[in-house]
Amino acid sequence: MIHPSAIISPNAKIGNNVTIGAFCIIHDFVEIGDNSTIDNYCELGIPTPLANSDALIIGDNSRIRSHSCLYTGSNIGHNFVSGHYVTIRENSSIGTNVQLGSRGDIQGDCEIGNFTKMHADVHIGKASKVGQYVWMFPEVLLTNDPTPPSETLEGVVIEDFVVLASKVLILPGVIVGKDSVVAAGSVVKNNIDTGLVFSGNPAKKLCKSNILRLKGNIKQKAYPWRYRFHRGYTDSDVKAWLSEIDS
């Protein structure tokens, strides 16, 4: 299951039933969980003096697509799925069941909660804190420096169940509240409370998010999306979400 052209450190810990593709490089102290697949041309465990730990831990049942670069010092939960060409820097904590699309870039010292899904070209600036069940669509960018260049890092906070549509830009230190939705192409300069829709450059409040309806299905509320969209989530999560509606 390990391609003969791959270069694997004897200090790496490779789980059971792991596949490692051609031309991969696995450095010291990388730990790959059982049943995971590392596609071709990946380099895992790139050393950096910024890392708090020599290890890079990747959970069971993960799939890392080709040409990806992961540094030491980060911890990635089970069932992680990446696209191609992703980079994950040091000291980031990534929950279980996270998806990161092609060319996704998670900078150092980030936190990403369970079941958060990022499409292609999402850039998570250093020191960002992203909750659980968050959706980020292509070219979302989370920043961190209020007066660039500076030594100040004000990471963005994205709370649970938030949706950031394509090309959304979040300015440093902004908090986007639970269940809020930011429309495509928006530039968010100020905090957003829970359950709101923001749009524009600069982004302004449009309405509460539970007012929006599905296109072609006027009776179905579009948000919170967890009341209607369940693909890829656990039965217990879905049951809890449905019981929220009734309450």
Added chain:
Amino acid sequence: MIHPSAIISPNAKIGNNVTIGAFCIIHDFVEIGDNSTIDNYCELGIPTPLANSDALIIGDNSRIRSHSCLYTGSNIGHNFVSGHYVTIRENSSIGTNVQLGSRGDIQGDCEIGNFTKMHADVHIGKASKVGQYVWMFPEVLLTNDPTPPSETLEGVVIEDFVVLASKVLILPGVIVGKDSVVAAGSVVKNNIDTGLVFSGNPAKKLCKSNILRLKGNIKQKAYPWRYRFHRGYTDSDVKAWLSEIDS
């Protein structure tokens, strides 16, 4: 012409006079047309359960630049040219003489017409339909989900000869009419009729596109561009376009 480090499936069909670079991986059922060049580190024919066919077909005289990833199930016409790091997913139909710049990303189930040219970092969302002779400049993004996340896919339609300038974002289901021009940085939320210029966030109608003149040449109409820009097109196309002006 095939580098000894390349890994080529015996089930791939390699045409005459094909060059395949170092560290390439060519999977089963890939068909590469005559006189094509596949640069280094490319992986062609990546399998996916979403593909309608096990084949990946690449036309004659194509050039695929390095570090690119192409899946099975797509059909690419003659004279295709890509930049580096491009990804093309399953079930897409790409015409002849198409160009796709570096990091271009064509998602699944797309149609791209002949002679369409995409610069760097163009992202074509799943189920998009792009006509012929379209120009898309860096960081153009075509989306598809009107209420993300959902199971609804409303692909964008870009008609023939359209120009989408840099960083243009097209929202799901939008139709951009023939000969229209969208200015750089615009966010297009509604359909655009034929022959118009739209600009802004949200994009609004500025004028008819045939009113714009070339900078420094006030007598020369800038659009439709095919009346003045002919590099890379066939003599018969150019002749037809010039005769349109007179009519």
Added chain:
Amino acid sequence: MIHPSAIISPNAKIGNNVTIGAFCIIHDFVEIGDNSTIDNYCELGIPTPLANSDALIIGDNSRIRSHSCLYTGSNIGHNFVSGHYVTIRENSSIGTNVQLGSRGDIQGDCEIGNFTKMHADVHIGKASKVGQYVWMFPEVLLTNDPTPPSETLEGVVIEDFVVLASKVLILPGVIVGKDSVVAAGSVVKNNIDTGLVFSGNPAKKLCKSNILRLKGNIKQKAYPWRYRFHRGYTDSDVKAWLSEIDS
């Protein structure tokens, strides 16, 4: 220091104490300065008929991160540092101590001054002229064609010490004056004089840049940034900048 899997042309000139990673390809007439490190999967000296010279020159003490693609005909000064997946095309002149983040793309015929720093996903269009000590943050895009498609190339000019924040788009031929700051997400359609802050789509003048203060430190002017931010610069530069304040 040269990995046995790397493919090195006998016509390349490799300096003293150079490290070249696994699966690299170094073509003819590449010159790599002393003490430089080329990480894995890089291809240097890609030939192109557009190049004015067969050489690609990389200065001493440089670090080029993995999966990068550099063409012939460009000249890169000492202490260059790149991220992953960068592309640098032909005939560009890049000063000393320049940084180019992951997926950075420098097109042909560009000039980049000393100590200019570009974060991830910066795209420098063909024929751009960027001064010294410029900062460009993620997804900045410099364009060049005023009526796309055309044969006209009007490169952008970015003067010394300018800051272009994340996702800034500069339209063709625009000049951004020394010490100016463009806010995140702005689309710049007209020239900007020295020492101003511009913001929005289209970008408009907000104020002079020396009016802005650091967050949480109301007495400290944020710009010109060289009066307060000195990490990575030489003692003589810093001394000169501090003496400017007093004068």
